[in-house]
Amino acid sequence: MAREALLELRGVSMAFGGLNVVDRLDLHVDEGEIVSVIGPNGAGKTTLFNLITGVYEPIDGDIVFAGESIAGLEPHKITQKGIARTFQTLRLFLNMTVRENVMAAAYGHTKAGAFRSMLRTPGQRREEREIRALAEERLAFFGERLMGYRWDQPAYSLSYANRRRLEIARATATKPRLLLLDEPAAGMNPRETQEIAELIGKLRTDGGYTILVIEHDMHVVEGISDRVVALDHGVKIAEGTFDAVATDPRVVEAYLGTGGMARK
Amino acid sequence: MSDDRLDPYDSGSLSAPLPGAAEAAAAEGATSPAVGRDEWVARHGANLAGRGGIVGTIQARLASVPWWAWLAVLVAIVALIPVGFESGYVRRVAFDTLIYMLLALGLNVVVGWGGLLDLGYIAFYGIGAYAYAMLSSSHFDVHLPSLVSIPLIVALGAVVGLLIGLPSWRLSGDYLAIVTLFFFQLFITITTNGDDVFGIDLTGGSNGISGVAASVDPLSFFGWELPQLTDAGAFNVAYIYVALVVFVIVFVALRFVNLSRTGRAWRSLREDPLAAEMMGMPINWLKLMAFSFGAAVAALTGTIFASLNAGVFPNTFQFPLLITVYAMVILGGAGSMGGVVLGAIIVNVLLEVLREPGDARYVFYVVVLAGLVAVLRFSVRLVVVLGGTILLGFAVHVITSVVSDRAVAGSPAGGGFLTGAVDRWVVLPDSLGAWAPISYVALVAAVLLLTTISGWWRIAALVPTLYLGAFVWENVMLAKPEPTRYILLGAILVTLMVARPAGILGERRVEIV
Numbered sequence: 100m101a102r103e104a105l106l107e108l109r110g111v112s113m114a115f116g117g118l119n120v121v122d123r124l125d126l127h128v129d130e131g132e133i134v135s136v137i138g139p140n141g142a143g144k145t146t147l148f149n150l151i152t153g154v155y156e157p158i159d160g161d162i163v164f165a166g167e168s169i170a171g172l173e174p175h176k177i178t179q180k181g182i183a184r185t186f187q188t189l190r191l192f193l194n195m196t197v198r199e200n201v202m203a204a205a206y207g208h209t210k211a212g213a214f215r216s217m218l219r220t221p222g223q224r225r226e227e228r229e230i231r232a233l234a235e236e237r238l239a240f241f242g243e244r245l246m247g248y249r250w251d252q253p254a255y256s257l258s259y260a261n262r263r264r265l266e267i268a269r270a271t272a273t274k275p276r277l278l279l280l281d282e283p284a285a286g287m288n289p290r291e292t293q294e295i296a297e298l299i300g301k302l303r304t305d306g307g308y309t310i311l312v313i314e315h316d317m318h319v320v321e322g323i324s325d326r327v328v329a330l331d332h333g334v335k336i337a338e339g340t341f342d343a344v345a346t347d348p349r350v351v352e353a354y355l356g357t358g359g360m361a362r363k
Numbered sequence: 364m365s366d367d368r369l370d371p372y373d374s375g376s377l378s379a380p381l382p383g384a385a386e387a388a389a390a391e392g393a394t395s396p397a398v399g400r401d402e403w404v405a406r407h408g409a410n411l412a413g414r415g416g417i418v419g420t421i422q423a424r425l426a427s428v429p430w431w432a433w434l435a436v437l438v439a440i441v442a443l444i445p446v447g448f449e450s451g452y453v454r455r456v457a458f459d460t461l462i463y464m465l466l467a468l469g470l471n472v473v474v475g476w477g478g479l480l481d482l483g484y485i486a487f488y489g490i491g492a493y494a495y496a497m498l499s500s501s502h503f504d505v506h507l508p509s510l511v512s513i514p515l516i517v518a519l520g521a522v523v524g525l526l527i528g529l530p531s532w533r534l535s536g537d538y539l540a541i542v543t544l545f546f547f548q549l550f551i552t553i554t555t556n557g558d559d560v561f562g563i564d565l566t567g568g569s570n571g572i573s574g575v576a577a578s579v580d581p582l583s584f585f586g587w588e589l590p591q592l593t594d595a596g597a598f599n600v601a602y603i604y605v606a607l608v609v610f611v612i613v614f615v616a617l618r619f620v621n622l623s624r625t626g627r628a629w630r631s632l633r634e635d636p637l638a639a640e641m642m643g644m645p646i647n648w649l650k651l652m653a654f655s656f657g658a659a660v661a662a663l664t665g666t667i668f669a670s671l672n673a674g675v676f677p678n679t680f681q682f683p684l685l686i687t688v689y690a691m692v693i694l695g696g697a698g699s700m701g702g703v704v705l706g707a708i709i710v711n712v713l714l715e716v717l718r719e720p721g722d723a724r725y726v727f728y729v730v731v732l733a734g735l736v737a738v739l740r741f742s743v744r745l746v747v748v749l750g751g752t753i754l755l756g757f758a759v760h761v762i763t764s765v766v767s768d769r770a771v772a773g774s775p776a777g778g779g780f781l782t783g784a785v786d787r788w789v790v791l792p793d794s795l796g797a798w799a800p801i802s803y804v805a806l807v808a809a810v811l812l813l814t815t816i817s818g819w820w821r822i823a824a825l826v827p828t829l830y831l832g833a834f835v836w837e838n839v840m841l842a843k844p845e846p847t848r849y850i851l852l853g854a855i856l857v858t859l860m861v862a863r864p865a866g867i868l869g870e871r872r873v874e875i876v
Contacts, residue, residue: 152641178643190641192634194698194870195627203627207643213652216623217616227623253870273643 104163105130105309106151106182106277111160111170113143113150113333120146121333123160128277133303133310135320137344138330139353144313145187147330148279151311152184153177165276179207183275185266187282187313193255197245200254200265201234204272237268240306241298260291267298271306278302280312284319296322317345329353433701434614441607445600454598460711461606462668467691467703468613469660474689475697476626477653478633479531482685483543486527486550487520487658489680491665493554494519496572496675499580502564509582513666520662521655528654532647535636547685554677566677573674582670591673602671609667613660618700620656629653630698687714694856696869705867710852717848720777720841727836728781730855731829737862744822751826752833756788759830763790776841789837799839806835 104127113121121143128134136144149155151162153174162170169177183204192200209230211223238245241264249257257265263283270278283299284292296319302308314320320327320341327344329337331353337344344350444457466488473481494516498507507515530542558568566572572579582589582605589601620626628649631639640646669675687710695706717723739745764771773791775782785791792798809828813821840847859867 154637154641173645174640175643175645178641183643184641186638186641190635190638192631192638194634195630199627199630203624203631203639203644204642206624206628209624211624213620213623213625213656216620216625219619223623230624269642 103130104128105165106311107163108151109161109163111150111157111162113146113155113157119333121150121157124333124335126328126335128309128311130309131303132325133299133312133323135324135327136311136313136330137315137320137327142330142353143333144330145281146333148184148281148313151279152182175207178273178275181274181276182279183270183273183277184279185263185270185281185283187285189262189266191254191262191265191269194253196251197238197254197257197265198231198234198250201237201269201272202230204269205230205233208274234272237272240268240271260287263287263295267302271302271308276309278308278310280310282313282315284314284316292316292319295319299323430618430701434611437704438607438611441603445603451598454600454603456712456715458598458603458606458671460708461603461610462664463688463691463707463711464704465606465610465613465664466661466688467695467707468617468700469657469664470688470692471697471700471703472617472629472660473653473657474692475699475703476621476629476633477650479650479653480536480540481543481654481657482540483527483546483550484657484661484688485680485685486547487524487661488665488668489550489554489675490523491516491520491662492669492675492680493566493572493665494662495666495669496577496579499670500572501576501578502567502572506580509580509670510584513663516666517659517663521659524655524658525651527658528651531650531654551677551681554680569677571674571676573676577674579669579673581673582667591671602667606667609663613663614700614704617660621700625649625652690856694859694866696866698870699866699868702866702868713852713855714848717851718844720844721779721782722777723841723844723848723851724777724779724781724785727851731832734858748822748825748829752829753788755826755830756833760788760790769793773838775837785837789833791837795838802831802835803839806831
């Protein structure tokens with residue numbers, strides 16, 4: 100398998116008020132890979148996502164995506180280069196319809212300006228049809244769950260699990276190469292969790308996305324990951340196959356602590 | 364990827380016993396994964412489609428009327444106003460309402476779609492009006508034809524909107540509101556003191572740019588002038604049609620923008636700026652665009668307003684106007700174009716109707732009645748309250764007239780067919796004296812008391828409170844129509860917003876679920 104690194108973090112650091120949240124982190128995700136990031140709460144997993152997507156600019160190190168440095172770029176530029184994410188705390192456009200949520204995400208790779216829209220030029224109308232078709236195709240990825248009458252319902256009317264699905268559909272509508280999924284199975288029941296795990300596999304095989312995923316559910320991590328990276332206090336403490344990482348003493352220590360005393 | 368490895372729960376009872384799952388699995392075929400099966404939707408989806416019964420039918424019918432049909436009806440009604448009404452007053456109200464409708468549409472872009480609290484909006488309206496008065500008048504002896512000056516001013520408004528929108532890159536919510544509010548105050552200060560800017564009379568100061576000396580040009584298209592007044596000195600209805608055409612163009616253009624990627628991006632920005640940015644939308648640019656579009660519409664509206672009035676006065680562009688336009692947008696439903704237009708019509712027409720005590724009386728009793736029906740529904744309690752209030756009124760009137768003739772010697776203000784009934788029902792003393800403030804305060808106290816009690820006690824207390832309300836209305840409030848119309852409008856606004864926080868046509872807003 101001749102794979103090249105699609106995303107590469109080189110010695111990336113981030114600190115908030117003197118607290119090192121991510122510390123000289125090296126990480127790479129190869130094209131077509133599914134990589135899981137695990138670690139206890141506060142390990143810096145979501146900060147890692149925020150660094151990759153440009154919410155924060157790293158204070159040190161470089162982030163390279165598809166051979167190009169993206170550190171310090173505006174978030175929407177990074178998205179347009181091909182990185183899309185979902186949020187741990189769902190951030191849907193709640194008062195817009197399900198279909199509009201997905202259509203909105205096509206902004207980055209479409210062109211019609213406001214004046215062309217006012218005049219409804221043929222090009223604008225064609226593009227609008229394409230956006231709509233794209234949105235419906237992305238929603239169809241989830242079987243019947245987000246189909247039919249749901250298209251025109253506001254996003255707030257969706258159940259929790261369907262909101263998570265809609266977030267993924269919205270992220271894929273930006274036409275990304277790399278998908279960052281932040282705890283896609285959080286708050287789901289076992290059945291839905293299993294479905295999400297299958298879905299992540301399907302996203303790679305059918306959608307062709309490379310996937311970096313933060314997940315707490317070890318069944319999901321075990322089921323989907325090519326490689327697992329364990330973080331604690333912003334430092335990579337283990338990397339490798341699920342079995343290797345899960346049995347790594349430092350990972351066990353990070354999750355459970357050493358002996359009877361909690362770490363200070 | 365094998366299913367066995369993925370499914371740590373398969374042997375448990377969690378996934379097995381769901382009814383319908385087996386059939387669905389059979390229909391999909393054994394090899395298909397469990398993705399996308401939703402038994403609950405399959406069973407209940409159809410039931411959720413809409414409400415049943417008469418209400419549901421009417422809702423469905425109304426919802427199926429296309430937007431352009433509503434617009435056509437509105438245009439037809441406005442276009443027929445000059446035909447049906449000879450009165451210059453009615454025509455002028457129609458014109459003003461169109462101006463408000465345009466202002467509400469522009470504000471809706473910034474507030475309703477962009478979600479940006481722009482309290483400087485009226486300044487853009489003022490800039491449009493002032494710019495017209497400067498570019499097409501004898502004030503600077505520049506007489507640009509309307510087809511040149513108006514596009515120029517719209518562009519100017521858009522550019523100023525961009526500049527004023529710049530703080531929105533770093534500010535949101537109350538912070539942005541206070542910055543834009545300051546900009547509005549700056550506009551007011553400059554216009555009122557602009558008669559001596561380094562020796563140049565820029566804005567005419569507190570007198571504005573008006574009168575014979577300024578002689579602001581009327582609108583002219585291809586050399587065809589639309590005089591502000593007809594030969595008989597009356598309001599020129601051509602301005603209604605100009606405003607109507609502009610309204611239709613702005614409405615359609617904004618509607619198309621709203622349903623394009625730009626409009627979706629604006630609304631995404633309103634819902635969640637961070638998520639919008641993360642989904643590839645340049646939110647800073649979108650904020651500026653929203654400001655700019657709103658400002659351009661306001662400036663365009665300002666040109667029409669200034670051309671009809673043949674002048675501009677700083678007093679026009681003050682805070683009450685800002686509040687009024689905001690009330691229209693909020694009442695109609697921010698974000699809904701039909702809503703803000705409806706809000707503009709309701710607020711402006713209501714304010715005009717309330718000027719005349721006879722008309723205001725109808726509004727008052729209809730609103731009270733509608734409020735009672737909304738709260739009590741068609742029930743025994745409604746009958747008890749209405750019957751009780753009517754009987755109480757006649758009883759009180761009879762008793763009072765026996766005690767003192769002077770206590771019922773007054774006559775109702777205004778005209779209309781209700782005056783006779785009111786004269787026999789409400790106690791109208793020839794002069795109220797100290798009873799005016801006492802009854803007023805008693806009414807407020809009674810209303811507050813109502814909110815603290817419940818059940819049949821509330822129903823019982825409602826009857827004298829309603830009668831007291833009618834007493835105060837007829838004796839105190841109708842005697843002073845000017846403050847009364849704002850008080851009543853405020854009461855209607857509060858009631859409507861409590862009943863429908865999203866506005867009349869606004870979509871229900873959900874922040875967090």
